[in-house]
Amino acid sequence: MSTVALKNSEKSNKKLGMKAKTLIGQIILDFILLLLAATMILPFIYIMMVSFTDGSVYVSGDFILWPKKWSFDAYKLILNGSGFLNALKSTLFITGIGTPLNVIVNAGLGYMLSKPVPGKSFINKAVMFTMLFGAGMVPAYINISNLGLINSWFACILPAACGAWTIMVMKSFFMSIPDELEEAAKIDGCGPLRIFAIIVLPLSKAVIATFTLFALVSYWNTYFSAVMYITSSTKMPLQVYLQKIVLTSNISDVVDIQLELANTVPQEIMRMAAVIVVVLPVVCIYPFLQKYFAKGVMIGAVKG
Amino acid sequence: MSKRVPKNNAMQKNGMPKNGTNKSVGKRMYEYRYIYLLGIPGIVILILFNYLPMKGLLMAFENYNPHLGIMGSEWVGLKHFQTLFHDAKFYLMLRNTLVISGLSLLTFPAPIILALLMNEVRSLTYKKFVQTAVYLPHFLSWTIIVSLTFFLLSSEQGLVNKIAVELGNEPTSYLFSKVWIYPIIVIQSVWKGIGWGSIVYLAAIAGIDQGLFEAARIDGATKLQQITRITIPCILPTVVVMLILKMGTIISVDFEQVFLMNNALVKSKLEVFEIYIYNNSIATGSTQYSYSTAIGMFKSLVNTSLVILTNWITTRKGFEGVM
Numbered sequence: 299m300s301t302v303a304l305k306n307s308e309k310s311n312k313k314l315g316m317k318a319k320t321l322i323g324q325i326i327l328d329f330i331l332l333l334l335a336a337t338m339i340l341p342f343i344y345i346m347m348v349s350f351t352d353g354s355v356y357v358s359g360d361f362i363l364w365p366k367k368w369s370f371d372a373y374k375l376i377l378n379g380s381g382f383l384n385a386l387k388s389t390l391f392i393t394g395i396g397t398p399l400n401v402i403v404n405a406g407l408g409y410m411l412s413k414p415v416p417g418k419s420f421i422n423k424a425v426m427f428t429m430l431f432g433a434g435m436v437p438a439y440i441n442i443s444n445l446g447l448i449n450s451w452f453a454c455i456l457p458a459a460c461g462a463w464t465i466m467v468m469k470s471f472f473m474s475i476p477d478e479l480e481e482a483a484k485i486d487g488c489g490p491l492r493i494f495a496i497i498v499l500p501l502s503k504a505v506i507a508t509f510t511l512f513a514l515v516s517y518w519n520t521y522f523s524a525v526m527y528i529t530s531s532t533k534m535p536l537q538v539y540l541q542k543i544v545l546t547s548n549i550s551d552v553v554d555i556q557l558e559l560a561n562t563v564p565q566e567i568m569r570m571a572a573v574i575v576v577v578l579p580v581v582c583i584y585p586f587l588q589k590y591f592a593k594g595v596m597i598g599a600v601k602g
Numbered sequence: 603m604s605k606r607v608p609k610n611n612a613m614q615k616n617g618m619p620k621n622g623t624n625k626s627v628g629k630r631m632y633e634y635r636y637i638y639l640l641g642i643p644g645i646v647i648l649i650l651f652n653y654l655p656m657k658g659l660l661m662a663f664e665n666y667n668p669h670l671g672i673m674g675s676e677w678v679g680l681k682h683f684q685t686l687f688h689d690a691k692f693y694l695m696l697r698n699t700l701v702i703s704g705l706s707l708l709t710f711p712a713p714i715i716l717a718l719l720m721n722e723v724r725s726l727t728y729k730k731f732v733q734t735a736v737y738l739p740h741f742l743s744w745t746i747i748v749s750l751t752f753f754l755l756s757s758e759q760g761l762v763n764k765i766a767v768e769l770g771n772e773p774t775s776y777l778f779s780k781v782w783i784y785p786i787i788v789i790q791s792v793w794k795g796i797g798w799g800s801i802v803y804l805a806a807i808a809g810i811d812q813g814l815f816e817a818a819r820i821d822g823a824t825k826l827q828q829i830t831r832i833t834i835p836c837i838l839p840t841v842v843v844m845l846i847l848k849m850g851t852i853i854s855v856d857f858e859q860v861f862l863m864n865n866a867l868v869k870s871k872l873e874v875f876e877i878y879i880y881n882n883s884i885a886t887g888s889t890q891y892s893y894s895t896a897i898g899m900f901k902s903l904v905n906t907s908l909v910i911l912t913n914w915i916t917t918r919k920g921f922e923g924v925m
Binding site: 320323324327330331334335337338339344345402403404405406407409410413415416417425428429430431433434437438439440441445456457459460465489490491515518521522526537538540541544545565566569570573576577580581584585588 | 627631636637638640642643647648650652655656659661672719723724731734735736738741742744748749750752753754759797825857861876879880891894895899905909910
C-alpha cells in the first residue's frame with residue numbers, strides 16, 4: 299500500500315516538477331526573445347529620445363531614455379534646411395513614380411506569362427535568365443549614360459522597376475486563380491484588360507500589397523544607384539543626405555543652414571533627428587502591411 | 603495553307619489546343635493582343651536595362667575609349683583577364699569576399715534557432731510582437747543601419763565608448779579597427795536578416811503534422827526531445843535547400859553595406875570586387891573601364907555557375923518540392 303502511495307506522490311511530484319520546469323523554460327524563452335526584440339526596437343527609442351532633448355541639458359556622456367527638457371530645435375533646423383527639402387523631393391519622386399510603376403509592370407508581365415500566349419516559354423526563359431546573369435556595374439553605367447539618363451531620377455527608378463523574382467511569384471499566383479471566374483466575366487462581355495483590372499487584381503490583394511510594400515521600401519531606400527547615376531547634389535535622395543549628415547563632420551553644409559544656427563544644436567542630436575526623419579515613414583507603414591506580407595512571402599517561398 | 607499545317611502540329615504538341623486548334627500563331631497572337639499589351643512594359647524594361655547592358659561586356663575584351671564607343675575601341679582579346687589572374691589585388695578581393703561570405707555562412711543557423719524559439723512561444727500576442735520587431739530591420743536601408751552602428755560604436759559619439767570612458771577606460775575606435783570590422787559586419791547582417799530569414803523556417807514548421815507532436819507527448823517526450831526528434835528532422839529539407847542556395851551566393855557580398863562601412867583604415871579588409879570596380883571606373887572617371895568590366899564579368903560568371911550548380915543539386919536531390 300505504502301509503496302503505491304509513495305509512487306503516486308512521487309509521480310505527482312515529478313509532474314509538478316515537469317510543470318515548473320516547462321514554466322521556467324517558457325519564461326527563459328520569452329526573455330531571450332524579448333532581448334532580441336529589444337535590440338531591434340531600443341536603438342530607435344534611444345535615438346528618438348536624444349533627438350528630442352534640448353541642447354542646453356544635453357551632456358555628451360549621458361545615456362538618455364527620457365529627455366530632461368524637450369525640444370524640437372533639431373527637427374526645426376533639419377526640416378527648414380533646403381538640403382532636406384531637396385532630398386525629400388527626390389525621394390518622393392523616386393518612390394511616388396517608382397512604386398506604382400514597379401507593381402503595374404511586374405503584375406502585367408506576370409499576368410501575361412500566366413496565360414498560354416504564343417512565345418510564352420521564350421519570354422519566361424528570358425526573364426529567368428536575368429536572375430542568373432547580370433552584365434555588372436560598368437556596363438550598366440555605360441548603358442544608363444548611353445540612354446541619356448545620367449542625373450535623372452529615372453536612372454534610379456527604371457532599372458529597379460522589373461524583377462524576375464517578383465514576376466515569377468506574381469505569375470504563379472495568377473495561375474492559381476480559377477479560370478472559371480475569368481471565363482464567366484468573358485461571357486458577360488468583359489474585355490481582357492477589364493478582367494485584369496476588376497477581377498484578377500482584386501483577388502490578388504495580398505500579393506499586390508506585399509510587392510507594393512517591397513517596392514515602396516526599396517525605392518525609399520534608394521542609395522547606391524543615386525550615388526552612381528545622380529551627379530548634382532540637389533537631386534540626391536534622402537538616404538544620401540542621411541549618409542552625408544551622419545558621416546561628415548560639417549553638418550551645416552549638408553542641411554544647408556547657417557553655421558551659427560547649426561551650432562545651437564549639438565551635432566549628435568542633429569544626426570539622430572535626421573535618422574528618425576528618414577526612418578519614420580518605413581516604420582509607420584510597415585505594421586499595417588505586415589499581415590499581408592507574411593502571407594505574400596509564404597506564397598513566394600512555397601511556389602517561387 | 604501549306605504554311606499553316608506544321609504550325610498547327612507544333613501547337614498541338616505543346617498541348618495548347620484550347621482556344622481553337624485551327625488558328626495560326628498570328629491569329630492567336632492577335633487574340634491575345636491585350637494580354638501582350640500588359641506584358642510589354644516589363645519586356646521593354648528588361649530589354650533596356652538587363653539585356654542592352656550586355657553589349658557593354660565587349661568592353662572587357664577591348665581597351666575601351668569613351669570617345670570611340672564600344673564598337674570603335676581597340677580589340678585586345680583576353681589581355682585584361684590575363685592581367686586579372688596575375689594581379690595581387692584580385693586575390694585580395696577574392697579573399698576578402700570569401701572571408702566575409704564564409705563568416706556570414708557561419709551565422710546560417712541563427713534564423714533557424716529563432717524560428718524554433720518563436721514556435722515555442724505560447725501567447726499569440728507576444729509572438730506577434732516579437733515577429734513585428736524582428737522583421738523590421740529587413741526593411742531598413744544600410745544607411746540607417748550604418749548610422750545606428752555609428753551611434754553605437756563611434757569613438758566620440760558612440761554609446762559603447764561613452765560607457766567605457768565613464769568607467770575610466772580608453773575609447774576604442776571600433777569602426778577604424780581591422781580586428782573589429784569583420785565582427786561588426788557579421789553582426790549587422792545577422793541583425794538585419796535574422797527575422798526575415800526565419801519566415802521560411804516558421805512556414806516549414808507550421809507545415810509539420812501536429813499528430814506527430816501529439817503522439818510524442820503521449821509517449822512522454824519532453825519539449826527538447828520533440829524539437830530534436832520531430833521538428834528539426836521535419837524541416838531539414840528546407841534547411842538543406844536554404845544552405846545550398848546560400849552557397850550559391852558565396853562570391854557576392856552585400857555591396858551597400860561594405861561600401862558604407864569602408865574607410866581608409868579598414869580598406870584592405872573590405873576591398874571587394876564591386877568596391878574596386880566602382881572606385882576605378884565610375885567614381886574617378888578613370889580609364890580603367892575595360893579592366894573593371896573584366897573583373898565584373900569574372901564575378902558574374904562565377905556567380906552564374908554557382909547558381910546553376912546549386913539549382914542542379916537541389917533539383918537532383920529531389921528537394922524541388924520544398925521551394
